Amino acid sequence: MSRPPAAKPARGEPGQRRNIGAVRSSFAPWNDPNATPLVRFEGVTKRFGDHAAVNDVSLDIYPGEFFALLGPSGCGKTTLMRMLAGFETLDAGRITLAGQDLAGAPPHKRPVNMMFQSYALFPHLTVEQNIAFGLKQEGMPKKDIAARVAEMLALVKLEPFAKRRPDQLSGGQKQRVALARAVARKPRMLLLDEPLGALDKKLREETQFELMDLQVELGVTFLIVTHDQEEAMVMADRIAVMRDGRIVQIGRPEEVYEAPNSRYVAEFLGDVNLFETTVEAIEHPMAHLNLAEAEAGFYVLDDDCPQPGATVWLAVRPEKMRISLDPPAPGARNVLAGEIWDIGYTGDWTNYIVELPGGKLVRVARANARRFVARPIDWDDKVWVSFDPDAGVVLTS
Template identity: 60%
Template sequence: MPHADVFEPWKDPKAEPLIRFRNVTKRFGDFTAIDDLTIDIYEREFFALLGPSGCGKTTIMRMLAGFETPTEGVIELGGRDIANVPPNLRPVNMMFQSYALFPHLSVYDNIAFGLKRSDMPKSEIAGRVEEMLRLTRLEKFAKRKPHMISGGQRQRVALARSLAKAPKLLLLDEPLGALDKKLREETQFELMDIQETTGTTFVIVTHDQEEAMTVASRVAVMDHGKIKQVDTPANIYEAPNSVYVADFIGDVNLIRGTAENLGGGSYRIDVGEDSRAIDVSECDAEIATGTPVTFAIRPEKILVTKEPPEDRANALEGTIIDIGYLGNLSTYHVELPGGQMVKAAMTNSSRISRRAFTWEDKVWLSFRASAGVVLTE
């Protein structure tokens, strides 16, 4: 069976971005919300702006929507500088966390509201509303008022209304924040399906790492008005470019030490007199011997055993201090001789089994030389 074409326009030098930020800075008085931002977002992307509160992600979205203007720099949409284009004349729509539905209007009329005030011929409005109802699977609820449907259904009404005018760009500001965890997870996949069906470019603002990793084609991790890394979710997780990104995305162990360059992308990390050195292979960065570094390794890459395994490059002895049972996996907090705490995660593959390890057990933590990354920032 042939593979589907991989969607990676950012790797194509001939691809023209839909959105271009060029050296954009936004200040509010003495406070710099966005600091010299340059980034491209492509047509049909599902692009996530991810970061803690106050990092600037909502300011980026508000500038795209036309609610804020850059202090410096240029924002282009479809090759056009949009600095002087008012919000109502931009081919952009925004969906807010509150959904902002009209409580006195039916689902049908909520979706039709913007179309009736647009230049769309009246004869085409009903067909477009029906199309949006089918897209969001709301046909059975067309006559109901917002208070008569669930939170997830209200979210879909807001999405249908936002897409009804076929914007080039849809901005989603924490769109799933009001939903409970299980419904939020289900809705993430619905969002992805709708985005793929319509071909609309989505830009989502979220502080939920799992959400960004699930829905996005690329993720921009932000901190204090700057983008720290832009890449696919897999690369952000497996190959972070800094300690900040590694620490912000998921669980990670950060072990500080000094690098010894062995050549060919291999390094030995000296982590102190009380612990064995860590061997690392397949490292893309060129790091000089003697450089202080941080070795980052995810908990699920680490194996916990009673005896040191023979088939792994690295084995560190320690003592189990804490155990967390999470259903699908168990996490072990293991203290190394030098005091460094390392977290390992192992799948609970058997339905019922006696725990192999308990508190205060002496165990070995082992991992392959290619399991982690060496970071200098």
């Protein structure tokens, strides 16, 4: 006798979830010359004293896009967002929304809403009063406010908490109130500054999916700031990586991860092994790179590889490296011999750190696809690390 199927999770229809993925992978208005951006930053600069917190940033964000700004603390993410929301003036450049220059428009006149890094809930107001606040301010009739607040409470699943004050809520619940308050006015664009920063890992992951659902449900354009690269990769259609007030790369998560344009971006998103080397020869489609640690050097795809003699860095992600106790076949390329220096076991993955004869450390990540292996790799084992010619990216800066 077969058992009835298990209840489906409450979050959305299963069919709908599959659709989201299908829609998202074909969503690429930035490649369409006829698409009009919703927001356009053109040469935007903001200085505090001598320091340019945002330095000549040009960026287009498209209607319905989920766009993430990523970068280390102090690189200008919040400042960029505050200029769009109208809390900060520009020193140069302009920002347009649906073709209209936003200069001079006060924050409450802009069709954007910002959820702050600290949530900034009003401590003396209840959950429903917090959500109603902006609606009252813009003069919405009372009964419409009540209906909108009820809709928002349902959206973030906080109906039972309507009468509580923020200090009677958990961190995750506060975060939902802030979110409901930010979307209550149905802005065209929602700016979220570290919206999940205060949540623990589990709740953070759940909330990431809820935010993505919410975005599809509301049809709002999202600009999100995070310092968590994994979070940006999970949620965003595109990511901009910032450094010292400038945008250094924009692309889909997989583009930025698999084809970083610099060591900075490669190192900022995930782990990477960087080998400083020189180009020995171009033997199209391969480039031959010199490397003291690898007897035969490295052979990689010559995409964007400069001419022989140039100094380059080969970037190879740990999960694209193989590790073995057995020596490679004679003549094998892209092989490094070393000794296990450290092992980190995380359950699903094992991370090996291998010391090469010159002292350089190489990281190799291996998925634990089997529960048991005959002879596990152990500390101080002599091992061989190798990778395919297309596993690495040649970087020039």
